[in-house]
Amino acid sequence: MTLFQVKLRQQNIRKDDLLVDLQRVASNLGADSVTREQYRAHGGFAPATLQKAFGGWNLALESAGLIVSHRKGIPDEEFFSNIAAVWTTLGRQPTSKDMSDRSSGSVHPIGSYKRRFGTWNAALIAFSQFISRDDEPVKFDAPMNVGVRKDAIRKRSTRDINWRLRAKILIRDACICQMCGASPAKLPGCVLHVDHITAWSNGGETVEENLQTLCEPCNIGKSNMDISKNQSA
Numbered sequence: 001m002t003l004f005q006v007k008l009r010q011q012n013i014r015k016d017d018l019l020v021d022l023q024r025v026a027s028n029l030g031a032d033s034v035t036r037e038q039y040r041a042h043g044g045f046a047p048a049t050l051q052k053a054f055g056g057w058n059l060a061l062e063s064a065g066l067i068v069s070h071r072k073g074i075p076d077e078e079f080f081s082n083i084a085a086v087w088t089t090l091g092r093q094p095t096s097k098d099m100s101d102r103s104s105g106s107v108h109p110i111g112s113y114k115r116r117f118g119t120w121n122a123a124l125i126a127f128s129q130f131i132s133r134d135d136e137p138v139k140f141d142a143p144m145n146v147g148v149r150k151d152a153i154r155k156r157s158t159r160d161i162n163w164r165l166r167a168k169i170l171i172r173d174a175c176i177c178q179m180c181g182a183s184p185a186k187l188p189g190c191v192l193h194v195d196h197i198t199a200w201s202n203g204g205e206t207v208e209e210n211l212q213t214l215c216e217p218c219n220i221g222k223s224n225m226d227i228s229k230n231q232s233a
Helices: 015-029 036-042 047-054 057-063 076-090 110-117 120-132 163-172 216-222 227-232
Strands: 192-196 211-215
Touching: 015 036, 015 047, 015 057, 036 047, 047 057, 076 110, 076 120, 076 163, 110 120, 120 163, 163 192, 163 211, 192 216, 211 216
Parallel strands: none
Antiparallel strands: 192 211
């Protein structure tokens, strides 16, 4: 008598087992992400099983340490912030290959950039235009009360350096420490900071001409000293 070959549904599957299998499929495909269709063809469980266990396919990918490549509605600024982060990590302009290399720290692969901007070059041009914009809000160091002359109130920038201005300074300085010359491109693991040349607490402004790139040791050693005054002395 011929027996039909049946598959019995597994019960109480551990999340760790699901993640290991999802990572196995990604490794076999040589990819940083896995689509539901790819997992259906190569995985050991049904995609719906992972979605139910983690609350969605993208959440399963994130839990497995894989890239969420098909998230919808990602704002352009998030794509640009990712470029800036990879640029800083590498100490140089990233290539399209770098964007899909997990070791670069990229969270959006090159395919996502091509779908949004058409080509990698177009994405870089849009990134350059975005960080070069000069539309930061200006804050005041005193309230504009009745009886206070408007021209007597000194404009003051904020102390915090947002990621866009930080990226602008790092790229301007070629991701090289302006004191010792260290750079992630030459020294992997080198951490760069953007520093106020004249400390904000000493009246320095958060503007391009008062900002510079320093590596972490130099920035810690400099503290709030005004290097420009020391150099001119």
